[in-house]
Amino acid sequence: MCDTCGCNITDGNRHLIEGDGKLAKTGDGREAVAVLQGLLHENDHQAAHNRHHFDSHGVLALNLMSAPGSGKTSLLEATIEALGEEFCIGVVEGDLETENDAERIRGKGVPAVQITTGSACHLDAHMVHHALHQLDLDQIDILFIENVGNLVCPASFDLGQHRNITLLSVTEGDDKPAKYPVMFRGADATLITKADLLAYLDDFDPQRAEDAVRALANRGPIQRLSAKTGQGLDAWLDWLRQEAKAQQQRLDQGDTARPKLQPEGRHLHAHGTHHGHHHHHHHD
Amino acid sequence: MHELSICYALMQQVESIAAREQAQRVTLIRLQIGPLAGVEPELLAQAFPMAAAGTCAAEAKLQLDTLPVRVQCEACGAETDAKPNRLLCGQCGDYRTRLLSGDEMLLASLELERPDDED
Numbered sequence: 237m238c239d240t241c242g243c244n245i246t247d248g249n250r251h252l253i254e255g256d257g258k259l260a261k262t263g264d265g266r267e268a269v270a271v272l273q274g275l276l277h278e279n280d281h282q283a284a285h286n287r288h289h290f291d292s293h294g295v296l297a298l299n300l301m302s303a304p305g306s307g308k309t310s311l312l313e314a315t316i317e318a319l320g321e322e323f324c325i326g327v328v329e330g331d332l333e334t335e336n337d338a339e340r341i342r343g344k345g346v347p348a349v350q351i352t353t354g355s356a357c358h359l360d361a362h363m364v365h366h367a368l369h370q371l372d373l374d375q376i377d378i379l380f381i382e383n384v385g386n387l388v389c390p391a392s393f394d395l396g397q398h399r400n401i402t403l404l405s406v407t408e409g410d411d412k413p414a415k416y417p418v419m420f421r422g423a424d425a426t427l428i429t430k431a432d433l434l435a436y437l438d439d440f441d442p443q444r445a446e447d448a449v450r451a452l453a454n455r456g457p458i459q460r461l462s463a464k465t466g467q468g469l470d471a472w473l474d475w476l477r478q479e480a481k482a483q484q485q486r487l488d489q490g491d492t493a494r495p496k497l498q499p500e501g502r503h504l505h506a507h508g509t510h511h512g513h514h515h516h517h518h519h520d
Numbered sequence: 521m522h523e524l525s526i527c528y529a530l531m532q533q534v535e536s537i538a539a540r541e542q543a544q545r546v547t548l549i550r551l552q553i554g555p556l557a558g559v560e561p562e563l564l565a566q567a568f569p570m571a572a573a574g575t576c577a578a579e580a581k582l583q584l585d586t587l588p589v590r591v592q593c594e595a596c597g598a599e600t601d602a603k604p605n606r607l608l609c610g611q612c613g614d615y616r617t618r619l620l621s622g623d624e625m626l627l628a629s630l631e632l633e634r635p636d637d638e639d
Contacts, residue, residue: 266547270629271537275530275551275559277627358522389522392558392625417605418558453591453607453617 279393282361286368286396291492293373295326296483297381299395299495301419302403303412304385307429307463309337311403311472312380314463316344318473319378323480326376328367330359330384337382347371358389361396378480387416399424399479400495406430406440413448421452422496425459425475432462523563526625527571533627538576543632546577550628552585555604557625561586589622 274280290297300308309329316325327348329337338350349367351359364381371379381397383390402423404412407430413420420426426449428442446458457475461468486493530549538546553561561584568582591602593609599620600610609617 266631266633267541267543268548268629268631269537269541271533271627272629273533273627275526275533275625275627277533278529356522356525360525388558392522392526414605417607418556421556421607448605450615451606451608453615453619455616 276393279361282365283394283396286361286365287398287492287494288396289365289368289373290379290396290398291487293376294484294487295373295376295379296399296480297379297395297397298479299381299383299390299397299400300403301383301387301390301400301423302385302405302429303387303408306385306403306405306408308382308385308403309340310463311427311429311461312341312382313344314466314469315380315473315476316341316346318469319476320345322477323377324375326371326373326379328359328364328371328379328381330363330382332356332384347376353384357384357386358393359383359395360393364395378476387412387419391416391419391422394494397495398483398493401425401427403427403429404445406433406437406442408440410440410442410445411448413445413452417452420449421454423449423454424456424495426454426456427472428458428460430462430464431460431468432465434460523559524567524571526559527564527567530627531571531575531577534577534580534630535575537630538632541632542634543630544576544635545633546580546630547633548581548583548631549577550583550585550630552587552624552626552628554587554622554624555589556619556623559625585628587621587624590620591617592620593617 302308312327319325325346327341327346329341329348329350330353331337331350332353332355334352335350338348341348349370351363351367353359353363359381381395400423402420404426406428428445434440434442442460449458459468459471461472463469534546534549553559553564565582565584572578572580589602589604590599591607591609592599593612593614594616595614596609596612598609598611602608602610604622607617607619608615
């Protein structure tokens with residue numbers, strides 16, 4: 237199965253891999269081969285390698301996703317200012333064009349690699365792997381991967397990160413989680429950003445935004461903050477500290493983490509229905 | 521529009537399986553795409569001929585199956601249907617549910633022709 241997660245095995249298709257024989261003759265003599273492999277098998281394989289790289293260098297990797305202009309880079313700047321002494325931070329920036337964001341981050345004194353995707357609307361595991369060659373992972377405790385601003389495509393590609401963070405700025409509309417369920421369902425933490433502007437907006441109800449995230453069965457923390465005023469930033473910094481600590485504990489136990497685990501995948505792992513590439517990965 | 525990249529990834533998989541099975545041609549590709557996969561089946565179908573051109577699956581039929589969005593509630597245990605943006609328990613309304621199906625993005629099976637299948 238998909239070794240990196242096995243997340244595609246559900247009650248609806250399990251019968252395809254259980255029972256005997258993957259091969260069956262169809263009526264007209266052609267052979268049917270059951271595959272049941274994730275469509276992004278290659279990407280997932282590369283992502284597993286990236287995750288292994290992160291783990292072997294003691295790095296916590298976090299994937300930041302949002303619509304363009306939700307304040308990902310501003311949040312990173314504020315985070316680096318607050319935690320720069322505590323942790324060695326590195327950043328991979330994804331944009332279609334320009335070095336602008338990487339330059340902003342470098343301005344804060346931390347290493348940043350810019351990936352320009354050209355016309356691609358998302359980062360994939362291969363692009364991130366390539367960027368990792370330009371970073372000294374031994375000098376990094378927390379690596380932020382700032383994905384291309386897009387609430388659709390980045391949700392489908394595992395990069396090897398340990399956690400997904402999705403930003404929703406208060407200028408966007410509180411029903412966005414309901415409009416982009418795939419993205420917000422997969423968030424390990426949801427940040428409602430630019431909260432300082434709430435005072436000027438009468439059409440964004442943060443509670444409604446939170447309810448829309450919970451309606452996706454998402455149990456992760458939802459935090460309101462402003463990178464500009466620093467309001468609510470402490471809870472975010474504490475979450476980061478906790479995650480960094482949890483990553484250290486996992487590494488001490490030879491363990492790793494993936495964002496948003498599907499329990500069904502773990503069930504299959506336990507029963508050894510692997511094929512294809514094999515990695516040793518544990519999930520929490 | 522990431523469906524094209526997904527289609528190219530699919531074709532890589534299809535070609536390597538066809539080679540492994542020593543197939544001459546692939547005649548049918550069956551995919552399972554759940555409503556929560558983040559992939560638009562229609563766009564995938566449009567991108568397919570572009571990605572398949574020149575491969576052993578150039579003439580293959582692409583069949584897309586969709587599984588329903590189903591959740592199981594951790595509070596009351598009920599298994600119910602759900603909507604992609606409303607994954608609450610259909611019985612008690614709790615949000616602590618687990619997705620049973622609906623997020624698949626899978627190459628389910630292939631139908632192949634081997635050289636000795638020719639009649």
